[in-house]
Amino acid sequence: MRRAPGWAEPTAFRSTLVALISTVVFFGFIGWVAVNSPGWSAIQESFLNGRVFAESFPAIARSFAVNVQLFLIAEVLILALGLAIAVLRSLPGPVFFPVRLLMTAYVDVFRALPGVLVIYILGFGIPGLALPGVPIEPFFYAVVALTLIYSAYVSEVYRAGIDSIHPSQEAAARSLGLSRFQSLRHVIVPQAIRRVIPPLLNDFIGLQKDTVLVSYIGVVEIFRQSYIKQAGNFNFTPYLATALVFLAVTIPLARLTDWLIARDKRRQAEGGLA
Amino acid sequence: MSVGGRVDGGGSTPALSIRDLHKSFGKLQVLRGIDLDVAEHEVIALIGASGSGKSTLLRCINLLEPIDAGRILIQGDEITARGVKVDRIRRRVGIVFQSFNLFPHMRVIDNVTLGPRKALRRSRDTCEADATALLDRFGLADKARDFPDRLSGGQQQRVAIVRALAMQPDLLLLDEVTSALDPELVAEVLDVIRELASGGMTMLLATHEMGFARDIATRVCFLDDGRILEQGPPAQMFAAPREGRTRQFLNRIIEAGRL
Numbered sequence: 001m002r003r004a005p006g007w008a009e010p011t012a013f014r015s016t017l018v019a020l021i022s023t024v025v026f027f028g029f030i031g032w033v034a035v036n037s038p039g040w041s042a043i044q045e046s047f048l049n050g051r052v053f054a055e056s057f058p059a060i061a062r063s064f065a066v067n068v069q070l071f072l073i074a075e076v077l078i079l080a081l082g083l084a085i086a087v088l089r090s091l092p093g094p095v096f097f098p099v100r101l102l103m104t105a106y107v108d109v110f111r112a113l114p115g116v117l118v119i120y121i122l123g124f125g126i127p128g129l130a131l132p133g134v135p136i137e138p139f140f141y142a143v144v145a146l147t148l149i150y151s152a153y154v155s156e157v158y159r160a161g162i163d164s165i166h167p168s169q170e171a172a173a174r175s176l177g178l179s180r181f182q183s184l185r186h187v188i189v190p191q192a193i194r195r196v197i198p199p200l201l202n203d204f205i206g207l208q209k210d211t212v213l214v215s216y217i218g219v220v221e222i223f224r225q226s227y228i229k230q231a232g233n234f235n236f237t238p239y240l241a242t243a244l245v246f247l248a249v250t251i252p253l254a255r256l257t258d259w260l261i262a263r264d265k266r267r268q269a270e271g272g273l274a
Numbered sequence: 275m276s277v278g279g280r281v282d283g284g285g286s287t288p289a290l291s292i293r294d295l296h297k298s299f300g301k302l303q304v305l306r307g308i309d310l311d312v313a314e315h316e317v318i319a320l321i322g323a324s325g326s327g328k329s330t331l332l333r334c335i336n337l338l339e340p341i342d343a344g345r346i347l348i349q350g351d352e353i354t355a356r357g358v359k360v361d362r363i364r365r366r367v368g369i370v371f372q373s374f375n376l377f378p379h380m381r382v383i384d385n386v387t388l389g390p391r392k393a394l395r396r397s398r399d400t401c402e403a404d405a406t407a408l409l410d411r412f413g414l415a416d417k418a419r420d421f422p423d424r425l426s427g428g429q430q431q432r433v434a435i436v437r438a439l440a441m442q443p444d445l446l447l448l449d450e451v452t453s454a455l456d457p458e459l460v461a462e463v464l465d466v467i468r469e470l471a472s473g474g475m476t477m478l479l480a481t482h483e484m485g486f487a488r489d490i491a492t493r494v495c496f497l498d499d500g501r502i503l504e505q506g507p508p509a510q511m512f513a514a515p516r517e518g519r520t521r522q523f524l525n526r527i528i529e530a531g532r533l
Contacts (some may be wrong), residue, residue, distance in 0.1 A: 171338050172375035176389030176441060177365035186388060191379050 012262070045235075052237040056229035060241050063225035067211040070139070070221065074146040075207060079200075081147060082154030087184060089155070090162055103155075110152035116213050119145040123217030142214035150207050157199045161192030198264060201257040205250055287350040289314045289445055289476045290335065295344035297327075297334055304330045306500035308344070312445075312478065317471045319487035319508070320480040322497035323523060328480035329372075331497070332447040335478070336369045349444060365393055368438030369447040372454050374430045376422040382409070382433050383418040389441045401440070408436045412466055428459030432466055439470075446470065448479035484527050488512050496520045 034040065088096075089103045110118065123141040126134060135141075165188050173183035212223035220228075222242050229238035290312040297305040304327045312318055320328045333339040335346060337353065337360045346354045353363045377385050386409065387401035409415050412432050422430055431451055438446060448467065452460045464486050471477065471490050481487050487494055487508060494511040496504045496519075504517045515521050 168371065168373060168375045169377065171333075172371065172377070173388075174361075175336055175338060175364055175367075175369045176437070177361050177393035178389065179361050179393075182392050186392060187377055191377075194379065 047236045047240055049233075049235050049237040052229075052233045052235045053241055056226070056233070056238040057241045059229065060222055060225050060238060061245060063220060064222045064245050066139075066219065066221040067208075070142055070146065070211045070214065070219075071208055074143050074150065074211075075204065077143070077147040078150045078154050078207070081151035083158050083189070085151060085155035086158035086162060087189070089159060090184070092180070107152045107155055110149050111156075113149075115145075115149045115210055116216060118149055119213050119217055122148075123214070138214070138218045141217060142211075142219050145214070146207065146210065149210075150203060153206075154200065154203055157196050157203060158192065160199075161196035162188055164195055165191050195264070198257050198261040201253065201260065205253050205257070208250055208253070209246065286314070288312055288347075289316070289349060290478070291345075291347040291350075292331075292335070293345040293347075295331070295334060295346065296342045297330055297339060298342055304500055305334070305341075308500075308502060310495065310502060312476060314476050315474045316476055316492045317490055318478045319491035319494045320478060320497055321482075321484065321487060321494060321523070326497040327500045328497055329449050332369065332449050332478060332480055335445075335447055336367050337363055338369070361393065365389075365441055366444045367447060368441055368443035368445070369449065370431070370434050370438050370451050372450040374422075374427075374434045374454070376430055376434055376437070378422055380421075381418070382414065382420055382422065382425070385422065385433060386437045386440045389437065393441070405436070405440055408439055409433075412436055426459060427455045428462045431455065431459075431463045435463075435466055435470075444476065446475055446477045448477060448481070450480050450482065452481070452483060482527075484512070484524075496523065498523070 034043075037043075085103050085107065088099050089107075091099060119142065122145045123138055126141065127136040162184075169187055169191070170183050173187040174180070178186070211221060215221055215224035215227070218224075222245060226238040226242040230236055288311040290310070292308050292310040295305050295308040296303070308327075308331060310318075320331065322328055330339060334341050341354060344354070345352055348363065348366060352358070353360075377388070380388065383402060383405055386405040387398065390396045390401040390404070391398055406415065406418060409418055412435070414429065414432055414436065417425060417429060417433070422433065425433065431454075435448075435451070451467070452463050455463065460483070464483065467477070467479070467486075468490055479487075479491075489508075491508050493505060494508045495502045496511065496515070496517070498519050504511070504515060504520045511520070512524065515524060
């Protein structure tokens with residue numbers, strides 16, 4: 001059965017429209033309640049101050065470059081380390097038990113700890129050792145901490161992807177004489193990655209937001225900058241400016257993720273990928 | 275084990291020897307002492323009810339299932355000995371699965387060349403030339419650049435056979451290769467197997483296609499409850515089986531209109 005090109009578009013368009021309308025109605029109502037509340041004028045002055053916004057926004061937007069940098073560097077490391085952990089955890093046989101144990105412990109520990117705690121301990125602890133040659137820049141520890149935390153989550157996403165590939169695929173690869181590693185490299189992992197792109201993007205969104213956590217160890221990024229501006233003006237509007245920046249960046253990524261998930265579902269329904 | 279008769283491969287080393295092979299899944303004993311010798315160029319049809327151990331036997335020969343006891347020798351080399359490199363063994367033994375198991379993310383040509391390129395470390399050019407020739411031989415030349423999901427079941431299974439042949443195996447195992455196919459697509463796959471048989475390929479095939487087994491096999495083995503209960507040339511096995519259980523099984527097949 002062939003579908004006309006653009007078959008799914010009316011549905012996607014309609015659901016977007018419905019989402020848009022319900023969003024407008026919902027936030028319109030909340031806005032109406034807020035504007036008619038007794039403390040509205042005080043809030044307007046301290047959170048929605050146009051003068052403070054205009055003064056602080058350029059610096060805040062500039063500081064966001066630090067978050068973007070942090071995000072991009074950490075993301076590359078996370079994707080590589082997460083995959084390595086997932087592959088090591090899926091190695092079979094008693095010989096690899098210590099490796100699996102170590103990787104499992106790693107994933108458990110970094111998923112169990114609150115991220116901000118890891119950032120604190122690394123960011124203040126390691127430089128505190130005063131070892132020669134060990135970096136002291138907070139940015140370095142920000143990258144390391146986010147990589148450690150997120151690679152634990154991302155490895156679980158990869159692992160779910162690897163586990164979702166039917167064992168018959170590995171049997172087919174091994175029956176051709178490929179080693180376990182070659183089977184993973186050429187047959188299992190490529191298929192697994194295709195399946196986990198949407199959940200990986202979800203973790204990207206989380207990472208994007210969590211870059212603000214490194215402000216606690218003294219990295220002057222967007223959140224730290226907005227704090228500085230808030231303290232300088234005795235006004236909370238800079239935080240609102242920061243929120244707007246995140247909305248502008250994160251919502252498109254969330255849309256992309258949803259679109260990819262929908263596309264995958266459509267493909268599966270068509271029986272493209274068994 | 276009196277039931278496991280031996281057929282002498284004309285004095286030369288058998289292509290495959292199986293001695294007292296046992297295999298269990300947990301408490302379930304699937305193979306309870308299989309003895310079998312296969313001479314070069316023989317085509318052995320394994321018949322028997324579902325659960326009689328046909329597929330497990332084939333998977334054990336390819337070491338896809340670890341065995342519990344017994345020995346398997348391929349051209350005199352014991353592949354079940356300790357320290358044997360399983361990847362090397364599998365290069366000599368091709369297997370084709372019921373559900374094709376093509377790699378969905380690779381084009382047909384890459385499915386076929388993956389084994390030679392990665393396991394045998396041959397150059398891509400050499401492998402692609404060989405693969406193209408094989409695909410051409412089985413009428414699949416125009417499918418080389420397609421992904422498997424663009425192919426019919428029959429075409430997919432033929433690609434799977436070509437993929438196994440690309441490794442130039444000494445022995446080919448076929449595990450109910452037509453069971454997952456629509457009836458009108460069975461013939462094209464059976465034709466391929468027939469051609470391989472006439473080309474002298476040593477094969478073991480687990481099958482429910484009794485008519486095909488009768489035509490093509492040099493010997494038919496009836497598996498029952500994890501043992502080879504009876505074996506012989508197809509004419510004798512289908513016309514005058516000695517064992518009651520074999521007769522019972524064949525009668526059911528005849529009633530179902532499959533012979």
